């Protein structure tokens with residue numbers, strides 16, 4: 398019970414890494430708000446979380462829309478009275494080579510992966526500062542550090558997330574709020590189902606541990622960073638990638 402009575406918002410918590418993180422946090426005593434624009438999966442994830450005996454609610458929200466995000470934080474405070482942990486996990490890819498990338502493709506990824514993280518953090522920051530404590534965890538990526546063919550937009554957002562993480566660690570640390578990022582390698586979720594099999598095979602070969610990550614590998618990192626065991630860790634980017642380097 399490493400998160401006993403802690404309240405956590407997990408964006409993109411309906412599926413993939415976010416869902417696995419929700420289930421693991423619930424097993425560790427957290428109360429959960431699953432925020433996602435996928436209402437169907439979000440509702441069923443909430444049912445799975447409740448089946449573990451944890452309190453949980455689904456809030457339909459698009460993290461790139463300021464009104465949705467403000468409503469998300471208001472509803473969390475109404476339900477649980479506080480926000481201890483925010484996991485900025487929602488993210489998308491819209492891959493394409495630089496020379497073919499359309500501006501709409503660029504802007505949609507920036508809107509969700511970068512502006513979404515900014516809006517959600519800004520909306521909870523006031524609550525956490527008033528509490529005098531809180532933890533913010535951001536989804537970065539190995540591609541922020543090394544780049545990746547076809548991911549100009551995605552790599553830009555994930556590198557931006559690292560910059561924001563380090564900035565907020567400095568701004569919010571003195572208020573008792575820790576901010577860290579996790580940089581996963583390639584993880585077996587719906588997101589990587591779109592990646593051609595031969596590229597995934599290459600990624601496995603380039604990974605010293607010779608496998609893709611599983612959602613639980615990333616959820617374990619979030620659990621550690623959210624817990625009091627990480628109480629002196631702030632501004633860190635934790636690579637969870639099996640040693641992958643490009």
Ligand code: NAI
Nearest residue numbers: 409412413414433434459460487488536538583584586588
């Ligand atoms: P996924 O596609 O399985 O799940 C993403 C979830 O985010 C979905 O439930 C989706 O509905 C939700 N979502 C997307 N846009 C949203 C929006 N505007 N508002 C609210 N919810 C939204 O993805 P996965 O693989 O679980 O990825 C989670 C995070 O981890 C993402 O930020 C991703 O960039 C990052 N990541 C994933 C890696 C991978 O290999 N799967 C590697 C490195 C980072």
